[in-house]
Amino acid sequence: MKHKKTYVRDLAEGNSISEVFALSQVQRKEAKNGPYWQLTLTDRTGSIEARIWFPQSQQYEGLQAEQFVAVNGQVASFKDQLQMNITDMAVIDPREAGLDMTDFLPSSTVPPEELLREMEELLNSELTFKPWSNLCKSVLGDAHIRASLLSAPGAKAIHHAYAGGLLEHTLAIMRLCKALSLLYPHVDKEILLVAALFHDLGKAFELSHGISREYTDPGRLLGHIQIGLELLEPFLRKTRDLPPELAMHLKHLIVAHHGELAFGSPCVPQTVEAFILHYADNLDAKINTVQGALKAPDGEDIGGWSEYHRTLGRYLFQPMRTPRSSPAQKSQARKAASKTTDFPLFKADGFSSTSSNQ
Numbered sequence: 001m002k003h004k005k006t007y008v009r010d011l012a013e014g015n016s017i018s019e020v021f022a023l024s025q026v027q028r029k030e031a032k033n034g035p036y037w038q039l040t041l042t043d044r045t046g047s048i049e050a051r052i053w054f055p056q057s058q059q060y061e062g063l064q065a066e067q068f069v070a071v072n073g074q075v076a077s078f079k080d081q082l083q084m085n086i087t088d089m090a091v092i093d094p095r096e097a098g099l100d101m102t103d104f105l106p107s108s109t110v111p112p113e114e115l116l117r118e119m120e121e122l123l124n125s126e127l128t129f130k131p132w133s134n135l136c137k138s139v140l141g142d143a144h145i146r147a148s149l150l151s152a153p154g155a156k157a158i159h160h161a162y163a164g165g166l167l168e169h170t171l172a173i174m175r176l177c178k179a180l181s182l183l184y185p186h187v188d189k190e191i192l193l194v195a196a197l198f199h200d201l202g203k204a205f206e207l208s209h210g211i212s213r214e215y216t217d218p219g220r221l222l223g224h225i226q227i228g229l230e231l232l233e234p235f236l237r238k239t240r241d242l243p244p245e246l247a248m249h250l251k252h253l254i255v256a257h258h259g260e261l262a263f264g265s266p267c268v269p270q271t272v273e274a275f276i277l278h279y280a281d282n283l284d285a286k287i288n289t290v291q292g293a294l295k296a297p298d299g300e301d302i303g304g305w306s307e308y309h310r311t312l313g314r315y316l317f318q319p320m321r322t323p324r325s326s327p328a329q330k331s332q333a334r335k336a337a338s339k340t341t342d343f344p345l346f347k348a349d350g351f352s353s354t355s356s357n358q
Helices: 112-126 130-140 143-151 165-183 189-198 217-221 224-238 244-255 272-293 327-338 344-348
Strands: 016-031 034-043 046-052 068-078 081-092
Touching: 046 068, 112 130, 112 143, 112 165, 112 189, 130 143, 130 189, 130 224, 143 165, 165 189, 165 272, 189 244, 189 272, 217 224, 224 244, 244 272
Parallel strands: 046 081
Antiparallel strands: 016 034, 016 068, 034 046, 068 081
8 A cells, every 4th residue: 555645734834736636626717818717625634726737738638526636836936825826736546546435434443343232232221112222223224224334424524524524523413312311310311322323324425425425416405414314214103112202203303413403403402302302412513513613633642722613613722631640549539538537526526537427
């Protein structure tokens, strides 16, 4: 495998570049002196706009998003944004070139197959109502749905926007709902887990799964909530002994999980489980966004302040972390905590470390 030497994050004004990138966006446009190509070059660290000007643009036909290109060019600044002016470019086959796809497509640190296995294990251990269990097994057992889940990003840009991101986000919501159901034992834990599993099911089909992560036609025309409901409906009808009231509540949890009409929910949460799912979903999305803003493209934590985050509307800070105790220190602390100290007030009342309250 051949690794890239120069990434988008490394580019600066004035750089002369000879490197391989993926095309995430491609447009042929017209200028006064002739047609030109407007491209977006992408790797796992980000994207940069690029241009092939006339007459050189005439050398290239049929350029498409998702292609890989070896480019030579110069990095310039245009309207305070970096842009590459390409002097030479060739479309290449990534397999023949021996490219490592992890250089171009950001992905979850945990393999998607492992994330899906953990989700299934959680369901098996927590679901006791057979119709819920059968519904989950039927959906996850569908070959088309399963394959789409394994490669789906969690979003186009803001949070979990990488391969495996949807499963990573879904598993986190399931764990949050399980934990919150322990804190609030009166809630319906099982429907919460099922709703957490399916709340973003439509996202597996809302976005393409390649370099560009563009919206599909159903994604633009319907959105992931409607797509998810349509996918789920035939499985709900086939699930034996599932009361219609439970099926309706499950649908409510899915359609209300964005929390507000302004945020894309067809209705607002109207049950305690719907509130829990909405806030669990929002919490995980926000934490992932913050963590991403406080990491460099190579995955290392940045120190101090982040750049201004437009989505969150603020700068973010990486504070000092409390030092972690060594195993020996933890053992000493446990031993110290297990010993009872004789306080003067206890002695005055007739208590000591060796006395017991009969």
